[in-house]
Amino acid sequence: MSPEVNSNGWEPRIIAFFCNWCTYTAADLAGVSRLRHAPNVRIIRLMCSGRVDPQFVLDAFVQGADGVLIGGCHPGDCHYMEGNYKALRRFRLMRRMLENMGIEPQRFRLEWISASEGERVRTVVNEMVETLRPLGPLALPQQRVRWDEELHEHVTDEKEVKSHAG
Amino acid sequence: MKRYLLYPGCSLHSTGKAYGESIGAVFSHLGLELSELKDWNCCGATSYASIDEMEAFSLAARNLALAEQQKDGERPDLVAPCNACYLVLTKTQQYMTQYDNVRKTVDRALTEAGLMYRRSVRVRHPLDVLVNDVGLEALQQHVKEPLNGLRVACYYGCQVVRPFGLIDDKFHPTLMDRIVEKLGAEPVDWSLKTFCCGGSLTGTIPDAGLPLNRSILTEAVRRGAGVIVTCCPLCQFNLECLQNKLRARYGLSVEIPVLYFTQLMGLAFGLDDRALGMQRLFVPVPRRWRVLKGGDTVHA
């Protein structure tokens, strides 16, 4: 999803990793109950929040997400006993790292949402969208393009470089 | 030694003088330091909010901010003996956290007044402090003249236990009863502990306010109470000072002393009458509480 697509200016783009048993089901429930909420979230379904590989989170940001949301079962309720605890620990460590790397903590969120909490899905999504707005776009892809401009400044033969570095 | 800030509110400076005096006496007897909040202002009570709510919240919040200022650093315990003050202060705290518009407006108002509230104040009612900080056992230690045989109706009034204080059951609180027991007296079980005393209506619309009052007094006596103790200046005023009028115009058939629970404690601790403001009572306690044994009240 590209930032240009929305006619009325920039819209935060959030990638959500939801566990199959609780949060994804809750999202379905939100649907069944027609709980309208912000269209900024794209859900990726995993079996368990324990499957969320920190690489996914980083890749999401690098590919242009403005926020990443992880949804899992409440502590003690994990369908696989303790996957959500592993998710929580990774989350806490990731958060520290991301902060060092200049990514605001509000952009990365972990929520426990049980299968019956469709309402919570709505609240969390809307909340997160609202907290992201003031932060503005993270826009790493665009930033990367800007950085790489400096590579071409002194290039005598554009073609040359392309043929190799392209 | 724990230190507390006192928020007297308007009543403790007039009709409720005895409440302030007895609290002072009891607290210092228990070795609790209690100093009055400097330059406090009216909490807004119920009337102010009827005209302008945000101003009312801001008024209340000013006291909270002052408390922080005067306690600089350490987390202040602000003791509000008047039920109305207690409710308004706790309500203000809760609404400031719960509702954006209140928080924003009040915070801005405080800034205008060169103040700021860091949400650190604990608003306490004397009941809460005495039972939860001091502890019933500790209180019992200080009893010199146990009030054996005295039957006491504990009247809490409406605002101390609901809906923000949450220090006791909303309908049948027991904090005061538990204290009274420790004093050697016997709390009567009755159903009007939190029944409205009429509040300011006794003044504005007596025909609506006073009957409420009457039923409380009658029920207390019917339950064999020799004395009513209360923890709110307005309740105390309504219940005690209007008994004549009630007899004259609303067919009240009984007379019963109405003390602040702190006065009763003072008596049991063997403190001096004047220190407890006993002389300010309309319905005096005949030859102190002893004659009240068995609840044989002087019926008018």
Added chain:
Amino acid sequence: MILWPMLGFIRGKPHADPRARMRKLKYEKELDLAFGEHVAAKAYGQKLLSCIQCGTCGSTCPLSDYMDYTPRKIIAMTREGFKEDVLNSLTIWLCASCYACTVQCPRQIHITDVMYTLKREAIAAGVYPRRYPIPVFSRQFFDLVRRQGRNSEGRLLLKFYLKTNPFRLLSQAWLGLRLMWTGRFSLKQDRVHDMQKLKRLLAAAAPSKEVPS
């Protein structure tokens, strides 16, 4: 009903006799359909709209006996936009803020706040019963605190009776004297030192300046 003589104070109001208060036919055009949501928003939360008319408030209220409408009816009418009837009612002024209804309401409606809101609406609309004691009392209290930062019960009562019914002052004299003897009553004005700052605080909180949530 003992209360009716009291109501004599509201002169020239069609609402003087509550029995004649509510017509049995209403046209939709007489109603203000936005009123319900408006009040709900002002009185903290949309909960008002979730009222199921169970009547707990009415039966908890120690004063419903003296009200022209029970609180339940007030909420129903507010919800349905019976603005005029609601703002003219005595109910809202009789609420003693004992919060009994609020803690019992099965829908957790902040009924006391609803009453406060309605009082303010009534004042704003200028339809509240002018010489009905309670609004007068509130106004006296308000002015006093605004001016002094504190309320002094003595003066408040004095002013109040002068405004409403001077004769009752006499009936209160005995009480007043006893209060003085016992040192529980004085006319001396208790006030906040730092009034300028307090005034600024109040100015900043004025309705016009309220920060929307």
Added chain:
Amino acid sequence: MPDKPKVAFYWCASCGGCEESVVDLAEDILFVVDKVDILFWPVALDFKKSDVEAMADKSLVATFINGAVRTSEQGEMVRLLRRKSQLIVAYGACAHLGGIPGLANQFPREQILRYVYTEAPSVVNEEGTRPMQTWPHNGAALHLPEFHQRVRSLDQVIDVDYYLPGCAPTPRLLKEAVIALLSGQLPPKGTVLAPDVALCDECPRKNSKPTDIAYDRFVRPHQVQLDPEQCFLAQGVVCMGPSTRGGCEALCVKGRMPCTGCFGPTSRARDQGAKMLSSLASAMTATSESDIDRTLDGIPDPVGTFYRYGLPASLLRGRVLQTEEKESP
């Protein structure tokens, strides 16, 4: 005699250790020298850029470039060498992943320059003089290379054919690489010339690692008395071995220090650091946020720990520039 394949060595942002490692070939260097003609090697032999420019394109069989790319000059040189060489080998961690210099990507350029030229405690520079890119010198203009915003691994600037990992690559790896080149039996382009299995596989302490490891604390080597036999992780010391390519024969571990990850990730991981932190965090004992945070305090510098050699080549590549940090041109 038939002319031998021509090769070149070049260095960019590097410590020189990689050059050392070439010399470390010891007697084997002779074997190399005997097999190839080294046409360009600034560290060892005196050549000029012009000499390289003079060469015909693709006339070099292979060029070994070490060091990361941070300046316009380095950029220019590697592009030039790319033109002249048939094969480019990124030599060593810095060329491969950005290396230690890459840690600079945690800070905006301006902050670095400010620190280096004014704020560093050892610096005396009242006028706050800074190197200028161009300086008028009697009529002519002198040029200095531009200091880029970012440190880059070699393949982020030019096309790279092979990688020799390590800080520095071991002589064995280099020798094998050269032999492979000469023999012409080349692995697929883009291959990292080291085993694709993590270090633990060849670690002497492998067997001392329990199968039920659970971290209730993390410590750094200097903080505790370490058991010289037991797996570092089993002792709560972060060792990057599990997420780092083998091939170094566990030199550091044999030297009684934990692996810090210079060989980079395996081909199956996109981000070495993320993988390692995931593995460590997953196996912690704490369950409450506060306990978790307390345990994590044992890793005071996550970026420095998990990305010591790989920051520029990691997914994020470095600190995200916040608007207030963006520099005015």
Added chain:
Amino acid sequence: MPDHNGSIRIGFYICHCGHNIAATVDVEAVARYVSGLPNVVVSREYKYMCSDPGQELIAQDIHDLNLNRVVVASCSPLLHETTFRTAVERGGLNPFYFQMVNVRENVSWVHEDRRAATLKAMDLARAAVHRVTFHKALERKFVHIHPDVLVVGGGIAGIHAALTLANSGKKVYLVEREPTIGGHMAQFDKTFPTLDCAACILTPKMSAVKAHPNIKLWTYSEVSSVEGYVGSYTVKVRRKPRYVDEELCVGCLACIDECVYKEPKYADSFNLGLSKRKPVYLPFPQATPKIVVIDPETCIQFKSGKCKQTCVEACDREAIDLKQAETVEEIKVGTIVLATGYKTFNARRTPQYGYGRFPNVFTSLEVERLINASGPTGGHLVTREGREPRTVGIIHCVGSRDRNTNRWCSRTCCMYSLKLAHLLKEHTGAEVYNFYIDIRAAGKTYEEFYDRLLEENVHFIRGRVAEVTDVAAIPEEEGHLIIRAEDTMIGVVRRIPVDMVVLAVGMEPQADAGDVRRLFNISCSTEGFFLERHPKLAPVETFTDGIFIAGACQGPKDIPDSVAQAGAAAAQAQMLIDKGEVELEPNTAFIDEEHCSGCKSCIPLCPFHALSFNEATGKAQLNAALCKGCGTCVAACPSGSIQQNLFEDSMIFGEIDGLMNMVYETGKEVADVA
């Protein structure tokens, strides 16, 4: 791009779902957009993809256009993933070359802005199209279903489920926590609206359970552990010692007569403490099994060890065994039916009604016992003072429809209150007042029963009671309890003096519902009742295959509904058993053994012990049978050497990259989005 036979050929299908999707998402635009994406051979929109023609469409295209990947954008995969996989398979393609896009629950149903919704649908479609290119062919996985069933809870629901299964020839283990089965129904006097006596219809079923050859009845027992998965669960059952040998005891009750306690002394829990029992007791006359229990809490022998043990002597069959210890049975079952029931609301939580303060305030359940012929008063309804009440007030919705206690409607209270009203009037001729908020009589012949009560001139006051007080306002109220409520129909507050107050307490989840659900690894709804897989289409299934729920443990329910649900649950279990096997998601993890370094990081992470270290190879190894497919180890493998079928890194990265990818120039297509 990964290994795949030749070029990737994707078929994309987006479903209108009538208007459900099409109303909010411009499906034509999405189809058009996707047709322009790489590898997409065909892109269609269709009214109902899940319909036969819809599925046929897919199969046909696979055949005609030799597609090797399929993406369907419709509802939630939780609903129709299997449907479409089967369709794909029918087309002759491996069912796992399929990816589903949720554009209904996740898009059309939760968004209004047609443009935004359509763009989101495009993103999701693009992601799936990109992801599916990385998919691989997988084996379908089946497991055998063990034919035995475990039924937990011996209330009417559990009893009915057990009997249904047993009668169809299945072996059933029925586990009940109490010493007897029967549950709440056994405590009731009559049942609404037919007023037939609860015991009369229940006890035959109870004895049928006891007598049934296919039912193993374990009372006074609790499930302590559950392991395994659908088809083969290993369950441990804790059997508490009742200090009486079940084989020997014939229920002659001689032991009770001979107990050293001549008079019953302890609160009788079956009668809710309204009567007393001895330490050795039978819960109630028709208890099943009819075997006495000895309560160690109250038995002298256990308290002091100095009892004459007259009970032991009294038993000529020597059934009493005071040394009896707890035992644990381990059983294997394929399916489980949970019917653990409910508990009644604790009336003390509504202090304004004075329960516990005023002796004559009773709960509805207590009254059931009082009017029951075998109850503490022999069916003679009296106040605590032993007088027949002249007026009775029944307060509805106690602990129901109340945000301060429980928000939900307990569904049964209206009807049982009507029943009690009738019975009270019948027994005592008292004036009966019902205080209600709304009368909910939505059941077969329920409304007619309400009519009948009205005609019996029972008072119905529409108003929620504010308080029950003992403070008389007028002399006439003296000595009564006064109920204060607003008669909202008339619009006045009424004070009604009564001799007895009945609190119609609501239904709540069992206190330990949380533990039970963790034990069986199912979910609960927010209020704590067990959560069904789908509110309409899978009311007795849970999110854990092979575990079904019946009766009030799923939500407040009356007897007919509980029985119906029990039947449904039994049928579900039976269906699995008769099918003999069930398909499992093949989403288990697998190890890249060639590249695993044997760092052992993954091994402690698996709660199911599917991972172990192979000393011989020096690498980790995975037991697919034990792997439940959470993927935690995959995310944690530091060298990326573990992967998960259907959720391989490449696929997830594919999805992310696809979602965010901008090379497809989304901007252009959206120009013609409606």
